[in-house]
Amino acid sequence: MTAIFPSSPAHGGRLFRWPASAKMAVALALIFGTALVPAGWTAWFEVVALLLVAVMVLGKIPPGPVLRRLLALSPFVAGVALAAAWHPGGTLGWKITALRSGLCLATVILLAQTTPFGEMLAVLRRARVPALLVTTIALMQRYLFVLADETERMGRARASRTFTRSRWFAWRTAATVVGQLFVRASERAEHVYDAMCARGWR
């Protein structure tokens, strides 16, 4: 799974032990600033870029995965940036937009790399985010790797038993895998509820 999800935090770094609330506040300020600052403020972008590099050095974060993720900007960025090139703003607007989303993306990646998810959830809880939402986020984070592994296993099992005769057949079997995944998730939810009750959840 780590091949698909390279965002497991770098446990060794010094930044890892800093309070999560401070890191989240700084990251949010950087992201909102970078996304919303006027295009003319080139100094802001330079400062943010330097800061991010400093964080990477200080946190001993391997640059490889971060750069790879940055280069694989979502197809949305490429598509919209292309469309934006048609925009009256011209190529300058295109570059600024790509720069903004790249810097924000790097900030989020570095935050995820240096902050344990549980601590982020604790910050959310303290910030009065509704408990039901925090519980749902926590459960999703706990089980998404489990279900992702299960999906992989089911896909492998299917691939070893059925040959994809046609695209239509492939779609039907893939849909069956997804349907089965929902069935398993529902069953697991029942077990989780029992386990939560056994540990005093109300």
Add this chain to the structure above:
Amino acid sequence: MHIPDGFLDAKTALATGALSAAGLGFALREVRRELPPRRVPLLGLAAAFLFAAQMVNFPVAGGTSGHLVGGALVAALLGPAAAVVVVATVLIVQCFLFADGGVTALGANIFNMGLVATLSGYVVYSLATRLLPGLRGRVAALAFAGWCSTVLASIVCAGQLAWSGTVAWSVGFPAMAGVHALIGLGEGIVSALVYLAIARTRPDLLPEHDAPAARPGRIREFVVLGLLATLGLALFVAPFACPWPDGLDSVAARLGFEHKAMGALLPAPVADYQMPGLASAGVATAAAGVVGALVVFGLAVGFSRLVVQKPPSGAADHA
């Protein structure tokens, strides 16, 4: 359709953030009131399911493949309020854990995929099931709902990008709506196939199994969430659908983009840059949308006949 950071300006980020926060807050309240405690973990598991389901590839052509988005499917499986919470959770985790979708655009993404897609999917689904009974009808309804929700969400997304001044409406709308009219076909087919697979293995998990009649709370969910979604539509799409939008588009039109962009989609592109021409283009767009929706509805019905072989005779209503 995840909008990254840097594509929305302050007013759009603020407006979408406020709308999504209101919608999500209301959905959470409804879920807390209506959902039995036993089903609370299902929200988290359903979110994890949706995330994992999006990893399953559906081969399209030439080595490319698509995947499920799932707003309409989750709405049909869990109801509108729970679906809003589930999809919003997926988007929040994708944003902060996997850097998929921007932080400043989180409000817009939750609005488009969490509110508009799930809600429109649910409305279309429940209206169409009233028209088409039985399992076959539900499969057709979900296929159609999947298409509608995808297209509608993409149109709202184009509206937000235009409102921010990132991509002009005349470029963004045909591009987004055109691409997603195709993607939506896949989404509809996959949603319907997944629903069918669940109906065949564990029909007791479907909401139709134990609650055939609409719950009283559903009406309120409908009205409040529907109002929020409509408000967003009015805010992001209406200014551009109206005869003559803002300065951005007039610049784009003067540069000749109007022709290039609209020509592919519409039978009658704008003749000149005057008011009458544009008004007729707006009418033509609406007409094209209606015709397209009718064609897809017909396709969905035909598709359901293809997949659900045996005509359901009474007993299948409970399946």
